[in-house]
Amino acid sequence: MTEPILKARNLVKRYGKVTALDHADFDLMPGEILAVIGDNGAGKSSMIKAVSGAIAPDEGQVWLDGREVNFRSPIEARQHGIETVYQQLAMSPALSIADNMFMGRELRKPGIMGKVFRQLDKPAMQKFAREKLSELGLATIQNINQAVESLSGGQRQGVAVARAAAFGSKVVILDEPTAALGVKESRKVLELILDVRSRGIPIILISHNMPHVFEVADRIHVHRLGKRLCVIDPKDHSMADAVAYMTGAAVPEMAA
């Protein structure tokens, strides 16, 4: 059996008297799309934050690629190749697409202009951004220097996914990527997700949208009451089953 690329065991996180994570386990296999579903307050965000460095768990361990890791910030997780697309997208609306894609990891010009005058290599960044957008079929965006605020919701989501896919060498985490989008734009983002997987990058997809989850996920992690209830195969279970497990209306027979 192949080793999980991202693995967590016995994660515990308490906020005062509230236990958000109660000895939760988590496995992400190489090259898969793993959907994480759960009711509001089930602790799925806390778990994702714990593996991506946004919060520090009180107990438990996380392994990336078989090695134990201890991220203290999302930036640290990013340096290890874990990219997260947040629900609020984390873009600076007034800046250009290229600026946003390279925010926090800008390229500098080679030679004295870059080293002494710290000049940005804008042509290189623009070229890279354009390539990445075209690769993901977002060639409809004509001008890489246009401000992000002039893009539609779907295009912004596309840029965010492209940024994650471009830099996320190990894992891409998507938090509710289709929540704010229309039908056509959601479709485009789902295609992007499949496209990212076809490059061999595993994806964690957090979503409330069952049809989307069942369409793209290879496995579904059902989170309930702060821990992993079960992992199901979307081919063997119906959406009704998943909803029943997630809400506690039914108990899964066995973990898939």
Add this chain to the structure above:
Amino acid sequence: MTQSDNYEAAASSADATVAEFEDHRRGVVGRVQHTLHQTPSLVPLIVLIFSIALFGILLGSRFFSPFALTLILQQVQIVGVLAAAQTLIILTAGIDLSVGAIAVLCTVVMGKASFQYGIPPAVSVAIGLTVGTALGAISGWLVSRMKLPPFIVTLGMWQIVLAANYLYSANETIRSQDIEAEASFLQFLGTKIQLGGATFTLGVLGMIALFIGLAYALRSTAWGRHVYAVGDDPEAAELSGVDVHKTYMSVYMAAGFICALAGWVMIGRFGSISPSATTGVIGNIQSITAVVIGGISLFGGRGSIAGALFGALIVGVFELGLRMAGADPQWTFMLIGMLIIAAVAVDQWIRKVAA
């Protein structure tokens, strides 16, 4: 998947292109709006050229002479340098009410160091610049770590610094002759360079160099991009990997340093060191005026620093032009008031491009 789940099938026959970018605004107004959105400092530049032309026509060669035009530069150099500091803070969606007070305190520190403690003038200047930077660091720390609103932090800082300035100096002025005789380096930025009828001071050239340097840093370095990103949306910047705290600290410290530089420019301009210089009280409002007229958004993240220089120059042109025309100085204030409101109205209009 059951048929009822397959609601998306209805959309599959639709046009496959998703939300393409198209410029729907083909009209002249739309194009102007778009250009201004791309280059926000164009508006103040146009206003500046227009006002110079207007006074040139009204007053003839009296105004439109190298002497008068370079006099404007000399008159705006202090406000211009303060506006550079103000721009940095406003780009991060803050506001700095303490800029003028810091500048005046730094003149006093430079003077005291030279005259009371007998420190060589060049070192005194360095001490002044350090004090300015340190004061900026305190404001920056309060804004970034304590999460206090910049308005409140700098409102307090303004009073504290101004009071410290009076207490420390005992409100004593250091005379120009004494500085010239014993510590002339303090007046270094007042050194005049004659070019035909034009008179430049090192302070003026320094101000222009400062703007060029900052424009480069803001546009072409990662730091500059981070300043804009933090001003736009600090949380988004943080999540995209920007060290927001470091950005705030660097901006407030740079602003403090530039305010101290403005203090040094002041000594060059006035010759003397006076704790009760009006800059301490109205420097903040003057610099905010220049920044706003310069088309830099008070909401942060938008605008270019060249606009602040143009804004300061517009005020200078109106002041000198109306004075030469023999108008009541109140007309200047009235016109500047109108310009401020017009500038913000234009800013709102330009922002609609985003919608």
